[in-house]
Amino acid sequence: MSAATPEIPTPAPTDFIRDIVATHVGEQRYPKIVTRFPPEPNGYLHIGHAKSICLNFGIARENNGQCNLRMDDTNPTKEDVEYVESIIEDVQWLIAGWADHCLGFKAKGALPVAQTVDGKPDFYAGPVPAETIGHPHAPTVEPFFASDYFDQIYGYAVELIKKGKAYVCDLSPEDTDTYRGSPDKPGKDSPFRTRSIEESLDLFQRMKNGEFPNGARSLRAKIDMASPNIWLRDPLIYRIRHAEHHHTGNKWCIYPLYDFAHCLSDYLEGITHSVCTLEFEVHRPLYDWILESLGLPRPLPHQYEFAKLIPTYMIVSKRKLIALVNDNVVDGWNDPRMPTISGIRRRGIPASALRRFVTSVGVTKFNSVTDIAVYEHAVRDELNKVALRRLAVLRPIKLVLTNIAAGQVIECNATNNPEDPNAGTRIVPISREVFIESDDFMEVPPPKYFRLRPGGEVRLKYAFIIKCDELVKDASGAITEIRCTADLDSRTGGPTSDRKVKGTIHWVSATHAIDAEVRLYDRLFTAAEPDADGDFKAHVNPKSLEVITAKLEPSLADAKLDQRYQFERLAYVALDPIDSKPGKPVFNRTITLKDAWTAKPPGR
């Protein structure tokens, strides 16, 4: 859909992780920097993931490295191909024109290849050259899948058993919990901890063969039940799960747990820097323990943690996002109000703006909340540069120019984008009857109101200065028509065009206007931290969407999907990529223009 949005060259960001990478590059510790973005395909990607994507791909592109897209799919009961496909699309959209050349994809169906390193057997899962990656669903390539490594991971588990570093445990899930102890009390050894290597080997194979029901047994790393770190108290590394997997089908009935699969997936792909969020910090000793216990021949990956992105007025939790979808609070994952990447895209926000925002917040280990104003500023700033200006009236009120004859049409020359001289101009027709924004007229205005008022003057942008002569009201006293005279000499270039009037308002010719649906989106929540009290649904903004029929200048009849527009003085908008049809455009309001008047007018 949307075209690539290349970055204007800016100084490469710095942060503590990039500093570490820079040190490693200086030391030539690795032949190539390889990162990875490893989502679990159990939901859609959101703005928090965007930060991780930009960090991981950013590190890769700044160091001539590579960033693998990997499905972290070790839990068949929660994952689905729908999510795999959305993830691929969202990642490619976000990095298009910026880091496509670093995207690590593999040949479709490829599995790790056996090799020998320093006389030791080894496996490696490598990428396909970036040039061969085209369309998101190109038939020859695909992302990496942790589930493609199940054979190797199983082998590593067997290896651990043989080294006496893992054992099959018959404790029930409940007993396993009890034996684990609590953070301030050491755990207790499982009675199966001393089981012989041979017996564990036999049992593990029979687990694999499907001889036992779910939960009957598990494979555990043998570390230290008294460790102050819970994750070192003989953590489970394999569980029995008789379930069909979206990628491996029915081949397996045992699945490795995250801690075991993740570090090994990183190793198999030759990841150098495994970057994740803070909650995995306490898992790092286990990550290292597994890798170090196996005596692997290639350099080991290392894990680095950073703080999640949490913008105000948003929810970033897959579970809660799912709830919004399932409860029909929003219209699907890609509802333009959702903080999902697909929702953000549909809302009309350029990928470059999203990238700029998630980069601008920095990377630290401090749990912070980011003011949504920073996000909105990035969006407006990006859109200001590229949006074509158009005239549109959202809440029309009729205005008659009494000194223009019925049927007469005057062509006005309008600037397409004052920020971009190359954007050119266009003709907008005006006639005797026009619509103006109802907010732009007040019969009894407050002080410092400089739009139209009885007896007052205002400029119709790109046209002429008008003066309000009289009002026509209906029986109830509501204004039905504003009657004005136009100073026809005040057109651009005309004799009185330099006359100063304080206000300039937008308009559309009533006879030329086209009607179109405009969806006015606003923040999804009314509370800065919607989930602060644990009840985010209570803070859903009832006015997060208002659908109106607006009056648009005629040129908007052939608006383009990839083009961003600004309805002058109002908002940035984009065509809805799903509901817009030829001849029936539907516009989504991406974001309003900043408005210093209604934000805080004097006397209010």
Added chain:
RNA sequence: UGCCCGAUGGUGUAAUGGUAGCACAAACGACUCUGACUCGUUUUGUCUAGGUUCGACUCCUAGUCGGGCAGCCA
């Protein structure tokens, strides 16, 4: 209350023993055929207490506050 991590204006982030800076926000002003954009000015900060040092946001000690960890989730 076991272990791990963190703390710089309203918010986010820089300064890696040597002038506390930037962005957003806010306020005021200039400009304006978008009350936008742009430009200018201003307000506001190193969690606390000790210590080391000529000098501490930075190093040390103790404390305070916040976050994370007890899924066969990731």
